Amino acid sequence: MADDKSNAAAYWSANVRLITGCLIVWALVSYGCAILLRPLLAGIPVGGTDLGFWFAQQGSILTFIGIIFFYSWKMNRLDKKFGLGE
């Protein structure tokens, strides 16, 4: 029982760590690259404008897709590793 508990706790903290990492990337591309850091990226030209504009209109959406699939893939592995999957 105690083992079950610590196993479950380890699974949950691994999940929370993974979520934290993913959320950092999520915030970095959207609030970061696309909005707050846009002036810093102004020197990098992309098709008639700058990298920040690309992140705002396309880059962030593409990254979001990547984050969700990465998270799902990682979680499936965690489910198996800790024996907590369905």
Next chain:
Amino acid sequence: MSQFAINLLFVGASFALYIGIAIWARAGSTKDFYVAGGGVHPITNGMATAADWMSAASFISMAGLLASGGYANSTFLMGWTGGYVILAMLLAPYLRKFGKFTVPDFIGDRFYSNAARLVAVICLIVASITYVIGQMTGAGVAFSRFLEVSNTWGIWIAAFIVFLYAVFGGMKGITYTQVAQYIVLIIAYTIPAVFISLELTGNPIPGLGLFSTHTESGVPLLAKLDDVINALGFRDYTADVDNKLNMVLFTMSLMVGTAGLPHVIIRFFTVPKVADARWSAGWALVFIALLYLTAPAVGSMARLNLMTTVYPDMAGQVENYDEAANNPILYEDRPAWVRTWEETGLIQYEDKNNDGRIQVYNDSNEAFADTAAQRGWEGSELNVNNDILVLANPEIANLPGWVIGLIAAGGIAAALSTAAGLLLAISSAVSHDLIKTMINPRITEKGEMLAARISMAGAILLATYLGLNPPGFAAQTVALAFGIAGASLFPVLMMGIFSKRMNNVGAVAGMLSGLIATLLYIFTYLGWFFIPGTNTLANTPDNWILGISPLSFGAVGAMINFAVAFSVSSVTKAPPQEIQDLVESVRYPKGAGMAVDH
């Protein structure tokens, strides 16, 4: 065949398809009705979620918003997609594991409080009803433009079709019609965009065309657009915004609002497994992105097309934009699509300086007033409603009549699919949370099904009534829907999963304070209960606290919700052991099984 006949054919064929699906997918049990039996494939659910999510606003209005706002309105693109990331990681898998039918179900059980359940039901109903009004009016507009029926008839026809498949099929009927509607709407949106992108840039993929070279001028498309609109006194399309705080908060409000909207969340109750809920969120975003990556291209290209239609000299390589601006098109030479849309009143022309030509420019830019006066301009003469960009796209690109028919079917599909999802969220909250859980727990399965169908029919009638008599504030209520979902529902759902210590008192206090703070802020600037003229302060940036617009306040409301909930919870009694066990159990996929009856 006349255009009317073609439109009728396309819309009629799509309706026949939806009704066929409705007959095939009748709901036999409450589980069928609420969660489509819990056996929907994650990719199928992703597609249904995309149609559920992309409303008349996404299909019809978003390209226009981007065209007029340029970079500043990228907030809609990021906000309405970024919400899926937090949904996939913070809510969907755990709520699926919980395995019940509705959002208030979770809130009521997790916080062992019927007060919390009731607040959740009220939030859900207010958010969903405000949202559904826009869908009904959107469907009405599409009908009246393409099928030459009155707006009123259009709304009644839309209501009847939704009635057929939502009342009989419940979530099961809605899911499979949404899949069909997604296919219709994405094809309708993409085809004209591909042709326009080919015409302007030679690149068949609109999302890539946006960052390619404009063929006629040899300059990058976005640089060309900046030059053209700059010469007419507008801000650069790609110009940065000054108020970054507001932009961040607005994006965040849209994201947490997206994640907290019940009609989106319940879609994830329909998949068989917890892992499927995660994958499904990814697939949903892929299908949404197909439209959202095309929309900015449609917006910018349509704006460039419009400007070079009015100022033909600006289309190619331009030495001197000042000269090019002096030769706008004669009103009598205007293209056919301008004439068509003038009839609807969505394009209006007024020859202010009586020269028989069309001048379009930014007449509210004071720095540009001198230039305009030198050119003999006395005000911008063409008023183009932003909402027509997508609908007029096939005509602007000279595409054949069947593409116009497709756009008609697509716009109606977008409105109907979202309306159906919202109506299901409303009816399940009434029949399941109010009637079954709170009023009469001993109701039979059959009785609950009947209650669900009656409340669905009631919700459709209410939505139809509000669509026919839209309250004057309809346009502003989207802020309300997102504000409520983001400031009230999202935080308690998340805390219910991620904090074992969060108790009933904390959750109710958090929900109410997030909700009330957001409502107060919105009402202060947009009018108390949206009654025009009752606003306490003028809705201008100088009056906003720290420059935060009322539309951006949902994110602040969510933070207030979190802060109040944690402080209240920390000084009150911890939740009982069985609730802590419940939280424990939703965190692990093991033992999920199908959504259970109870």
